Every structure is written in structure tokens, then in C-alpha cells.
Amino acid sequence: MRVGLFIDAVLRLTLPDSLLTPPVRVSPAITPDSYPSKRDLLTTLPVELTLHDPFKAWGSLALSAGLSAVAYGLGTQIPLAHWAAPLWLLYGVATGTVAMGLWVIAHECGHGAFHPNRRLETTLGFLLHSMLLVPYYSWARSHAVHHAHCNHLEAGETHVPPRAETLSGRATEALRQRLGRPLFGAFSLFNHLVIGWPLYLFLGATGGEDYGRPTSHFWNGKRFDQGRRALFPRGFRGRMLRSDLGLLGVLALLVALTVRFGAGRVLCVYGLPYVVVNAWLVIYTWLQHTDVDIPHYSTAEWTWVKGAMQTVDRPYGPLLNLLHHGIGSTHVCHHLNSRIPHYNAWRGNALLRQRFPELVRYDPTPIHKALWRVACDCGAVRRNISDGTFVY
Numbered sequence: 001m002r003v004g005l006f007i008d009a010v011l012r013l014t015l016p017d018s019l020l021t022p023p024v025r026v027s028p029a030i031t032p033d034s035y036p037s038k039r040d041l042l043t044t045l046p047v048e049l050t051l052h053d054p055f056k057a058w059g060s061l062a063l064s065a066g067l068s069a070v071a072y073g074l075g076t077q078i079p080l081a082h083w084a085a086p087l088w089l090l091y092g093v094a095t096g097t098v099a100m101g102l103w104v105i106a107h108e109c110g111h112g113a114f115h116p117n118r119r120l121e122t123t124l125g126f127l128l129h130s131m132l133l134v135p136y137y138s139w140a141r142s143h144a145v146h147h148a149h150c151n152h153l154e155a156g157e158t159h160v161p162p163r164a165e166t167l168s169g170r171a172t173e174a175l176r177q178r179l180g181r182p183l184f185g186a187f188s189l190f191n192h193l194v195i196g197w198p199l200y201l202f203l204g205a206t207g208g209e210d211y212g213r214p215t216s217h218f219w220n221g222k223r224f225d226q227g228r229r230a231l232f233p234r235g236f237r238g239r240m241l242r243s244d245l246g247l248l249g250v251l252a253l254l255v256a257l258t259v260r261f262g263a264g265r266v267l268c269v270y271g272l273p274y275v276v277v278n279a280w281l282v283i284y285t286w287l288q289h290t291d292v293d294i295p296h297y298s299t300a301e302w303t304w305v306k307g308a309m310q311t312v313d314r315p316y317g318p319l320l321n322l323l324h325h326g327i328g329s330t331h332v333c334h335h336l337n338s339r340i341p342h343y344n345a346w347r348g349n350a351l352l353r354q355r356f357p358e359l360v361r362y363d364p365t366p367i368h369k370a371l372w373r374v375a376c377d378c379g380a381v382r383r384n385i386s387d388g389t390f391v392y
């Protein structure tokens with residue numbers, strides 16, 4: 001409790017009250033004609049927000065790396081015994097939550113928002129993501145596509161919902177009707193939080209309609225469904241190979257540790273936090289772009305501004321914002337200019353709310369309630385005849 005109060009006090013001393021307690025607003029009342037231009041949005045964020053502060057950047061890395069080192073070190077001391085199962089559960093949740101901060105720093109490196117030296121930044125991001133079994137270059141590519149075509153049903157990437165009239169859409173809605181709301185919500189949570197990330201990396205699950213299947217982040221070869229465009233062009237194979245080699249190096253290290261300390265120890269110390277890190281990643285990306293009132297667009301209606309402004313900030317609280325560098329509470333600003341470092345995104349969000357108070361989405365619903373609502377009620381999307389958007 002004292003640690004939480006201390007962190008809260010530090011944040012309240014360093015961040016304006018308007019950033020810690022944003023206005024209570026669930027969904028903006030925006031008509032298609034009232035969207036500003038892309039230029040208007042971007043000029044709201046002054047160029048100095050993209051400037052790097054070495055103290056804050058390396059300090060954030062030191063915080064995440066230091067806490068992660070301590071947490072993983074404690075895991076080596078927990079007995080491999082049945083009676084210690086609650087300790088292992090607590091360890092997995094706590095360590096995975098802390099290690100998610102390293103994931104966010106690597107994500108920032110992929111956007112060019114961590115350090116002005118691009119080679120140093122890329123090396124750091126590659127090492128951090130490889131340690132977490134993330135293919136750095138491949139994911140940076142697919143994530144860039146996500147930013148370029150946010151909430152676009154055809155060209156979008158990650159958490160793109162199926163249309164109700166498609167085969168997958170009909171199957172999703174039939175399952176939702178058959179299981180009922182609570183069971184479908186539990187099923188959806190398992191699919192997303194436990195197996196969703198591996199399915200996305202290996203098969204391109206929840207990717208846009210244009211890219212076909214499978215769109216593997218590890219192999220850039222022929223697909224069963226070629227789609228209209230390639231997520232990874234042929235010229236990307238060299239960087240994809242480098243991503244794979246980084247993962248193979250980490251896997252080789254894990255095998256060596258397994259030989260030395262046993263499979264049980266490695267699975268518990270590394271595997272449990274790994275699952276939790278992946279769950280946090282999916283929670284953030286899922287809730288940032290999905291809810292019962294957030295529309296998606298087909299090519300005829302989509303614009304960059306419309307798609308980017310369907311991003312929603314949520315109240316993750318002082319502790320998680322500290323550990324995860326505010327990624328879920330400043331995501332609107334991040335989507336408008338991903339080169340803004342996380343410590344400047346707070347100011348960017350404040351400027352956006354001041355300039356476009358009815359446009360910036362903020363949902364005050366507690367995270368666990370919002371997650372359950374999205375899991376239960378967001379299946380396939382149908383076209384809204386009145387404005388051409390696709391809604392759940």
C-alpha cells in the first residue's frame with residue numbers, strides 16, 4: 001500500500017492533474033463532416049514533443065530492466081513443489097506485469113521514439129524483443145501497417161473484426177448465440193489472452209482481409225490464400241531472417257538453461273511471465289481499438305483521421321502507467337504521431353483534448369469491466385446503413 005501511495009504521489013508531482021484525471025467521456029459525438037484534417041490534427045502536436053530526453057528514456061529502461069531482473073531472480077528461489085503453486089502464480093503475474101515495461105520500450109524503439117541514434121535504438125529493440133520471443137523486425141513491419149490503416153477492415157492489421165456476412169463472421173455470431181453471453185465472453189478471453197498472440201504471429205489471426213492467410217511473421221513464402229496484397233513484401237525476407245535468428249538464439253539459451261536447471265524450472269521462471277506479458281500485450285491492443293461503440297470502416301468510408309481517432313485511452317492507474325510507460329492511457333496521441341516518446345505523450349494527449357474535446361476518446365470504465373464487455377459483446381460487425389460504418 002505504501003509503495004502504491006508513493007508512486008501515486010510521484011506521478012501527481014510530475015504530471016498535471018488533467019492528465020491523471022481526464023474528463024469523463026465515453027464516446028465522442030462526431031459526425032462524418034466534423035472530422036478535422038490530418039494536418040490540423042498533426043499540427044496540434046508541436047515538433048518539440050518528438051525530441052528525446054536521454055535521462056527519461058534511459059531512466060525508463062533502467063526502471064523496467066531493474067525491476068525485471070529482480071523479479072526473475074526471485075523466481076529462481078521459489079521451490080518447485082506443489083505447495084508453492086500460489087507463489088508461482090503470484091510470481092508469474094507480478095513478473096510478467098513488470099516485464100511488459102521492456103516490451104513497451106522495445107515497441108518504442110520500433111517507432112524510432114527511444115533514441116536519435118537509429119542503429120543503437122534498433123539494436124536495443126531487437127535485443128529486448130528477442131528476449132521476449134518477439135520477432136522484432138517482422139512485428140515492427142506489421143505494427144506499422146496497423147498504424148497506417150487503423151480500424152480499416154481490408155487493409156488494417158491486428159484485431160480486425162470479421163464482417164457478419166463472411167464465413168468467419170457467421171461462425172462467430174453462431175457461436176455467440178449458442179454459448180450465450182457469459183460463456184462466449186470466457187471463450188473470447190481465452191482465445192485472445194492465452195493463444196491469441198501466438199496465433200497472430202504464426203497465422204496472422206485477426207489481420208486485415210487484404211492480406212490472405214496465413215501471414216506468418218517467421219516465414220515469407222506462399223500462402224493458401226494470397227490475398228490482395230502482401231503484408232511482408234519479398235524484399236523484407238532479410239529482416240525477417242534476422243528476426244528469426246534472434247529468436248533462435250534465445251531459444252538456444254533456454255534449451256541450455258533447461259539442460260542445466262531442468263525443464264520445470266525454466267518453464268516456471270521464464271514461461272509463466274511470458275504468458276502474462278502476452279496477455280498484457282493483447283489487453284492493450286484489443287481495448288485500444290475495440291468496444292461496442294467503436295466503428296470500423298471499409299475502403300469507401302475509411303480515412304486516416306477517422307481510423308486513428310477510433311483509438312481509445314483508458315484508466316490503467318498510476319502504477320500500471322508507471323510500469324508500462326503510459327501506453328494504454330496516452331494511445332490516442334501515440335497513434336497520431338508514433339515518434340513522440342512516451343514521456344511526452346502525456347502532454348500531447350492534453351493538447352489534443354484541449355483542441356478537440358469532442359474527438360479524443362476516453363473511456364473511464366474500469367479495465368476489468370471494459371475487458372469483459374468487449375469479450376462478451378464484440379463478435380462480428382455489421383454495416384450501419386445511416387453512415388456506412390461497421391459496428392458490433
